[in-house]
Amino acid sequence: MIELGPGRGTLMDDILRTFESIAQTRGRIQAVRLVETSARLQEEQKSRLSARVSAELLHWYDRIEDIPKNEDAFTLLVAHELFDAIPIHIIERTARGFQEVLVDIDRTAQTLSTSSLLINNSSPIIDSSPPNPQFSGFRYVLSGPLSPLANTLGNSSPRFSQLEKGIRIEVSPSSWSIARNIGELIGRGGGGAGLVIDYGDDRAFGSSFRGFHKHKLVDVFHQPGLCDLTANVDFAYLKEAFNSTPTNTHGPIKQHEFLTNMGAPIRLHRLLQGAKDDETRERLRKGATRLMDLTGMGVQYKVMGVTSGGKKGQVYPFEM
Template identity: 65%
Template sequence: MVELGPGKGTLMDDMLRTLESIGQTRGRVQAVHLVETSARLREEQKNRLSSRISEASLHWYDRVEDIPKDGLVVCAFAFEFGLIRMLQTTHLPYLSRTNFLTQFLSILLRSAIIHMAKLGTYLQYTQKTRGGFQEVLVDIDRTAQTVTTSSPLVNISPSKPQSSAFCYVLSGPLSPLAHTLGNSSPRFSSVPDGSRIEVSPTSWGIARTIGELISGGGGGAGLIIDYGDDRAFGSSFRAFQKHKLVDVFHQPGLCDLTANVDFAYLKEAFGSTSTHGPITQHAFLTSMGAPIRLHRLLQGAKEDETRERLRKGAARLMDLLGMGKQYKVMGVTSGEKQGQVYPFGV
């Protein structure tokens, strides 16, 4: 089993416990590979997981590329590295810190779940012009004018403009990076001049590596779960502070930054690895029996407080006005696509 960005190890602990309770997978987990750079979190993960699997079977890596590929049956992924670059068509990109929510899981016996984790990365825009794509960069706003980051593509702009000392500028027509990113997907060639595109080459690279792990060795399967859609976004990059939407230039380094996932771009990255969907998180959880599972948990709960917590948690995940619609789920399986894979296409 492999997980990227395992945090405190809670997800992997739950998976190991669940797999041990199923006859077909009991005793089948030979090793757990964790991609984690924090020494403190590695120690916390070891303390949590050593009760489920021997310490000799726990392995840590700094990069997903370091995971051994020989004979590996991919079981779990949590993908948490995503460099987003934004291109605009005159074509435009910009740089800024971002937290990206993405998790991948692939499960043994060709069934899996992918969970997404927050991460800090760099964000870039590119903008399309008549002369091709140009990077959208961040510069000091010497006029100290009020700026906004609203976009007609994403209705998530702050309630009112906020004063900022920074502004967006174009890199110029001779940027090799903008040219490369603008041509990294055939979909980008048809966007009209003046359009901005968010591109994540780091996410592309890691998705390709995960696809190679899933398709090679013993095979595997997975799910990708995150907020986004099956298309590119032009200005989904946004900032939150104290759970409120703020301008992306507001107090740099003190805000939580995020952006939507372009699932179509990840599909292209997976190459020959088959993909399915995406579908909404509500549809996925419903098809996988979440309402029935919730009913059984409520029956087993002994306290009203526990039952209320379960109801609120399930409602938050499946709300069609929130996470249930905003989050999408895409399946990944090894080998050539042979018909629909449940619950996709149902």
């Protein structure tokens, strides 16, 4: 079992509990491998997961590249809300080729908001964040026309060569590398399967980069280092990485569709029947509604499956 970015360990705890409840999988887990760089979160994960499996089965790694490939065991992997936090580059196709959008010091402006950030004073880079009342001191600029990185990123997918001049895209080479490593872990040896769950779509985005502070949308330059920065996931880019490994991809499909196909409404009904009080039932209803909301997480989040080897066949619940 592998999880990338396990947070507090809640999801892996649920997975292990479920596996223990099924006779065919009970006691079959050979190792639980977690990619986590935070020592504090590692301790929290250890405390939670040690109640499910013996301590010697738990392993932590700083990078996915450090995880050993098991040639004899079937590998199951989950990456939930991982790729949205991986760094991106923003590039624009111009008359001079691809140029990268960079951050510069703004020595002239008195106020700055993402609704007024300009590239070459011509086109807005982001228009979704609220104004920042305090001068941040930063602005967006374009790199020079001979940027090796911009050209490399612009040519990293055949889709990007079809972009018209003036179009910007967010590209994450680190995400491509991680996806390829996932494919190597799943596709080699004993085979495997994985799930990638994140917000995004089967396409590139140009203006999804945004900041959050205390659960509120903020300017990306607001208190640098103290707010969370995120961008939508280009699932098509991940698929291109997986295609370079012995794996098949399935989806992505909307989270609402995935959970419905997996029997979430039936599961909720049974949980409500077994709930001890109205407060618990209301909490369960609200939680399920939030996950499957057709105006929120149910459509914003996508789920993509990855399976090992051979000829691609139908895989439930992606192909029905």
